[in-house]
């Protein structure tokens with residue numbers, strides 16, 4: 001059985017990297033490939049994005065997998081390390097480390113190997129997740145910059161709501177970062193994808209895009225297509241049954257959808273066992289044979305019903321696109337109360353993977 005399948009288009013990744021380059025021509029580019037390259041495959045994504053200047057991952061295991069695959073780029077551990085042993089491993093594998101807390105500052109100070117580490121000191125300008133608070137930043141900076149283990153020092157912060165262009169919070173974060181770091185003469189980094197797209201002031205020496213590289217717009221009012229981004233992941237399956245229903249008939253578990261008229265329902269081989277959310281509501285969009293239709297009733301583990309009453313020629317074998325080419329994951333995610341990031345990350349291993357668009 002060759003479905004469901006998830007297609008990863010490496011040419012789209014390369015195209016999207018070009019979009020970032022055009023938006024931030026003077027910045028170096030750290031490509032976020034954490035969470036298995038946002039579900040696209042860690043190694044394949046890194047190879048397709050080899051024009052990036054560096055990669056960013058969340059966990060040391062992800063970085064070591066990249067090294068094992070022969071990726072020689074700088075790799076930043078975006079959250080830093082959480083033990084002296086991991087710090088030694090990071091140095092041994094030439095991984096850059098974020099320093100986001102005084103625990104990590106202390107670890108760095110007691111690390112013996114001189115000039116062995118590139119460090120990105122993170123300042124918390126309002127996200128209140130990770131990072132040194134502005135009032136303690138001078139102290140952290142002076143301790144880190146005097147640590148013999150540090151070879152290169154950069155500073156970074158992370159934006160909390162860069163996708164909202166009218167929210168003054170981002171301006172306050174930018175100002176706080178500038179105030180704390182302006183006089184240091186260090187390379188600086190602020191922008192995630194939404195920062196790259198929406199906040200030219202945030203495109204400093206380094207940008208750190210993730211989601212846009214995978215062809216997804218983080219901006220609520222600007223589509224990926226308008227930005228020149230192409231979706232890199234498409235989740236597909238096929239229709240395996242078609243049923244005729246009378247008015248009043250119900251479909252699936254909990255009888256969660258009821259025919260308001262004489263209807264036709266197509267049963268697609270996809271479900272939450274494949275990563276398609278069980279919480280997908282009635283009416284959520286899906287493409288059947290390239291035309292839009294809507295989810296009917298509860299998504300089950302292996303099967304999903306689609307109302308195709310208005311597409312009378314749909315038959316067994318017809319292709320179904322859950323998201324990707326022709327149906328932006330942003331739209332599908334919005335209908336289930338989440339963001340494209342989550343749907344990309346949650347496709348399960350039983351879905352057959354197909355990789356296209358490799359550079360010749």
Ligand SMILES: *Cc1c(COP(=O)(O)O)cnc(C)c1O
Nearest residue numbers: 032078158192193208209210211
């Ligand atoms: C994941 C991540 C990014 C990329 O964010 P996107 O919204 O996917 O562009 C940038 N910086 C940090 C610190 C991250 O963890």
